[in-house]
Amino acid sequence: MDIANRLGQMSEQASGPASASEGGVGERSEASRPPHLDRRRNVPYNILCIDDDADYLFGLKLELKKMYNVFTALTLAEGMEILKEEYVDGVLLDMNLPDSKTLEGLTKIKSKYANVDVVMVTAEKNPKFIVNSVREGASDYLVKPYELDELIAILEKLQAIKAMRDRHDALVENLNSSDSRTRLLGSSPAFRELLTQASRVKGHKANVLILGESGTGKELLARYIHSLEGNSPKRPFIAVNCAAIPENLIESELFGHEKGSFTGAIGRKIGKFELANGGDIFLDEISTLKPDLQAKILRVLQEKEVIRVGGNQTVHTDFRVIAATNVDLATMVERSQFRMDLYHRLRVVQLIVPPLRDRKEDIAMLVAYFLDKFSKDGNVKKMTATALNKLQNYSWPGNIRELENVIHSVAIMTLGNVIEEKNLPHWALNGCGDNGKFTGSPMLPELTLSATFKDYIRRAERVYIEHILTVCNGDRTKAANAMDVGRTTLYSKLKELDINFELPGERELGEEVSKCKFPS
Structure with a gap:
């Protein structure tokens, strides 16, 4: 039966007392439903039908609303208003409307809403019209009367293309090219053991929790785990820094949103969980999430479904979570600051990235890599053994990130091709003591009953400053x-406390200089 006859039957039933229980055409029984009506849809598709036949629109909406969100309009002007207010993916546009003839409506819609798919509907099969409509931007065309299955096939094709296009655009926007030159480096026992443990995750979809201090390379490890499964475009890696996204926007970033769901939501946005379908999502600084968002993320991990902000349809997505944090989540669980069920859901596999102070054997390799990375015009600078030893004897509280910044600085500021200890930036390494820590302890002033509080503090300040100057040469x-x-x-303070600290040899040098006579 063609669509015109079927819609005619719908109009007759709409005027009578037929109900869903009577098995009318408008509400089919489960046994008579076409297979495509039971097909699970992952991505909502909103359709606007513009036609001057009200009965036709009524019947068409009855059929399509089982699978799609459907809007209807009797004129082009009414349809343009709907496009302005609602998020529409595709338009079924009749070529002969009271306020639009031939291709006028198509031209107006595409000029303002270029990304909206338009299917032209005509009463006669005119090859010239079909060619011209495609040239003007139509996605497809239908000739009345048409079969419902023919319309469904076109809509499903456009829906699939739309999903791929949106996903591609969002993935391109999510790319971070700055990571392309950074990779895992190291040969120390602690580092090799970490890579051995990480490699065992290959072939498993188990969630991974990465623990480690700030700057140790937790995201690089996450990317390494992702790369073990291959670098197919069908397996995206979506990185999210939970601490960097404002609290009022993070739900939209993770789950996506529909047009008009909040102020500033001018269009549909695909969320990070949806983008990660088929691949991995990296949630950095997971400990910063608020409790209410933790509950929503737990549901997503359990059901593998998301609901966009402002939407009411579930979107199925399949991904693996790689989470990272630099705080003790177990302690946060004990303090009721982090959900225990989410913690155990994330910690299927736990990996701990060692700090740089525990893998000092890798510093030389990392220095060479960063010097090559920050070289200019292929001129790679070298570092003396003394300078390298200075780096190896530092505790690196900022870990690899701090080391990278130090090497970046000396690569720029050193004029020659050889970096010496004196070229290390004065703000780096704190400049003091072995392993970056102060050596020895200052001797506190003797405590006597005759000393006033003010006198004692003054003497203590003097001892402390002299000690620091001594340690810092x-x-x-x-x-x-x-x-x-x-x-x-x-x-x-030196002037106030009358401290005249001199390096060894400074006094002798001063005496020699005083003997020199300069011309007046």
């Missing part, structure tokens, strides 16, 4: 950094 700048004060404050 008299370098005022490094001493100020170690004390966490400005150089001006340090010089002011």
Whole structure:
């Protein structure tokens, strides 16, 4: 039966007392439903039908609403208003409307809404009209009377193309090219053991929790785990820094949103969980999520379904979660700051990235890599053994990120091709003591009953500053950094406390200079 006859039957039944229980055409029984009506749809598709036949629109909406969100309009002007207010994916446009003839409606719609699919509907099969409509941007065409299955086939094709196009655009927007030159490097026992453990995840869809201090390379490890399964475009890697997204936007970022769901939502947005379908989603700093969002993420992990903000349809998605944090989640669970059920859902496999101070054997390799990375015009600078030893004897509280910044600095500021210890930036390494820590302890002033509080504090300040200057070999700048004060404050204290600290040999040099006679 063609669509015209079927819709005619719908109009007759709509005027009578028929109901769903009577098995009318408008509400089919389960036994008579076509197979495509039971097909699970992953992505909602909103359709606008524009035709001047009200009965035709009524019957068409009855059929399509089982699978799609359907809007109807009797004129082009009414349809343009709906396009302005609602998010529409596709338009069924009749070529002869009271306020639009031939291709006028198509031209107006495509000029304002280029991404909307338009299917032209005509009463006669005119090859010239079909060719011209395609040239003007029509996605397809139908000739009345047509079979319902013919219409469904076109809509399903457009829906699939739309989903791929939206996913492609969102993936391109999500790409981070800055990671392309960074990779995991190291040969220390601790690092090799980490890679061995990570490689065992290959072939499993188990969620992974990565623990480690800030700057240790947790995201690089996540990308390494992802790469073990191959780099097919069908397996995306979606990285999300949970701490970097404002609290009022993170739900939209993760789950997506529909047009008009909140102020500023000018169009549909695909969420990160939906983008990660078939691949991995990396949730960095997972510990920063608020409890209400933790509950929603737990449901997504359990059901593998998301509902966009402002939407009411579920979207199926299949992914693996790789989460990372630099805090102790177990302690947060004990303090009721993190959901226990979400914690166990994430920690199927747990990997701990060692800090750089526990893998000092890798520093030389990392320095060479960063010097090559930051080389200019292919001119790779070298580092002396003394300077490298200075780096290896530092504790690196900022880990690899701090090391990278130090090497970037010396690569720029060193004029020659050889980097010496004196070229290391004064703000780096804190400049003091072995392993970046102060050595020894200052001797506190003797406590006597005759000393006033003000006198004791003054003497204690003097002992402390002299100790710092000694450990820092008299370098005022490094001493100020170690004390966490400005150089001006340090010089002011030196004058106030009458501290005349001199490096070994400074006094002799001063005496020699005083003997020199300069012309007046």
